[in-house]
Amino acid sequence: MLARVQLPRTAKPGEVIEVRITIQHSMETGFRFELDGRPIPKNVINSLVARYNGAEIFRAEMGSGIAANPYLQFYTVARQSGAIEISWVDDAGNRGAERAPISVTG
Amino acid sequence: MKSGIEFVSDDLRKLQADDFANPGMLWVARGEKIWGEAAGNGGKSCAACHGVAAKSMQGVAARYPRVDPGAARLVNLEGRINLCRDRKQQAQPLGPESDELLALTAYVAHQSRGVPVSVTLDMQNRKDFERGRELYNRRIGQMNLACTHCHDRSWGKKLAAETVSQGHGNAFPAYRLEWQSVGSLQRRIRACFYGLRAEMPPYGAQELLDLELYLAWRAGGLPVETPGVRR
Amino acid sequence: MSARRRFISMVAGLFAAPLLPARPARGQQADPFAPLVREITGGAAVRPGRVTVDTPRLADNGHSVPLSVNVDSPMTAADHVRSITLLSSRNPRPLMATFHLSPASGRAQVATRVRLAGSQRVLALAQLSDGSWWSGGAEVEVTESACLDAT
Structure with missing residues (x-):
């Protein structure tokens, strides 16, 4: 599963920074059918966690109400240099992770 | 001449222009x-x-x-x-x-984003081009309409909640909300055949290639937008 | 499969739709969110306010509607938003997502894109660190593309 994470490259200590995520995932609702009538099973990214140098800063529980190729944008306070890592799991048990570095100086 | 991006909502225009959020x-x-x-x-x-x-x-x-x-x-x-x-x-x-x-x-x-579409017509592709132009202007399907009826004579008008575009392919492969995915220009053209209740040519069919060539000639000068975002 | 077969299967799909649970008629049930909200809050009082939901008034397509929630909160250790829950009044699964925040968030705002099965009211519920619940919503008119394909 391909994903992208966007953060500012640098921030000042205490600055509120924007975190953006997109993940390539069909977020199957379970309500769709193949052309031959077979139902396509529900499979969505049901859980996503963002950690900043290991500490949880954001968590999402999602259902089929979140659009395909999910987009998330949230905020966190820049504390120290390091990385923000996003990890997630879907209904089929597939896991993914992506990280982006951040440099905090000031 | 107007790219399809000029017929979409502010939301989609912003989404296409945002290199991060653009799916x-x-x-x-x-x-x-x-x-x-x-x-x-x-x-x-x-x-x-x-x-x-x-x-x-x-x-x-x-x-x-x-x-x-x-x-x-x-x-x-x-x-x-x-x-x-x-x-x-x-x-x-x-x-x-x-x-x-x-x-x-x-x-x-x-890698060509912003580069104007420009196909060259020559002896090698002349026949393909002529066939493409002929198909573009030929009435097909149970709706008995040609591409030209919507995309030359009726662009800007409403088809249900849709504004009919000029039918340019310069944003493809593009992300369509309807598809919830990226798709090719051939997929988009096949959707038009479907809308006209006409038999859809299979992917890679000569008639789709001919049409793609004619469309590229017709879109000459419009910048490549890939990956575009459409409804 | 031919275009005709595909068309037939799409038409069949249209007729299958009424088999889904019918939406209660207007007036029959004043608040479509009430049962689910009760379940989420455990019956605690929910006050309207402090929560703003931002969506386009007119969405292009129900498959992907931009939505942003903002909660009026200082986001300090003593006073912050713990969670934001997004609810749909018409989706077959009305609970769309729950986001967990903390003082580390710095700002109580989350944006995403949601699926909406038709024009409806969406509701965001926020629980603050003092345990109180607040809500805000938005009406979205969902339009659809006229150009569908069968592939």
Whole structure:
């Protein structure tokens, strides 16, 4: 599963920074059918966690109400240099992770 | 002449312009990965021959479809990628609308973003072009309409909640909300056939290639937008 | 499969739709969110306010509607938003997502893109660190593309 994470490259200590995520995932609702009538099973990214140098800063529980190729944008306070890592799991048990570095100086 | 982007909502315009949020960029990013990966018995990656795509592929997509000299037939960008897989990588062709083919095509086309579409008409592609123009103007399907009826004579008018565009392909492969995915220009054209209740030509059919060539000529001068975002 | 077969299967799909649970008629049930909200809050009082939901008034397509939630909160250790829950009044699964925040968030705002099965009211519920619940919503008119395909 391909994903992208966007953060500012640098921030000042205490600055509120924007975190953006997109993940390539069909977020199957379970309500769709193949052309031959077979139902396509529900499979969505049901859980996503963002950690900043290991500490949880954001968590999402999602259902089929979140659009395909999910987009998330949230905020966190820049504390120290390091990385923000996003990890997630879907209904089929597939896991993914992506990280982006951040440099905090000031 | 107006690109399809001029007929969409503010939300979609913003989404296309935002290189992070534009979901089509996920396919571009995937294409960038595939570009660097060795494939097939040839054990070569795209990069092994073509180097840095930002340099070697700049402007290339704007000149497709074109006649491939080796194959002596009209090919679109997807077809050209599969010719490379066959000749250089000795790999199986990527299936139409497969994630891999869409990703590579979107990545290659993205290197031409902003470059004006410009196909050259010559003795090699003249017949393809003429057939494409003829099909564009021919009434088809139970609706008994030709491409021209919507996209030349009725653009700007409403079809249900849709504003009819001029039918240019300069944003493809594009992310359509309706598809919840990136898709090719052929997929978009097939949707038009479906809308007209006409038999849809299979992917890669000569008539779709002919039409793609005519559309590219007709869109001449519009900038490549790949990956576009459409409704 | 031919275009005709595909068309037939699409038409069949249209007729299958009424088999889904019917939406209660207007007036029959004043608040479509009430049962689910009760379940989420455990029956605690929910006050309207402090929560703003931002969506386009007119969405292009129900498959992907931009939505942003903002909660009026200083986001300090003593006073912050713990969670934001997004609810749909018409989706077959009305609970769309729950986002967990903390003082580390710095700002109580989350944006995403949601699926909406038709024009409806969406509701965001926020629980603050003092345990109180607040809500805000938005009406979205969902339009659809006229150009569908069968593939």
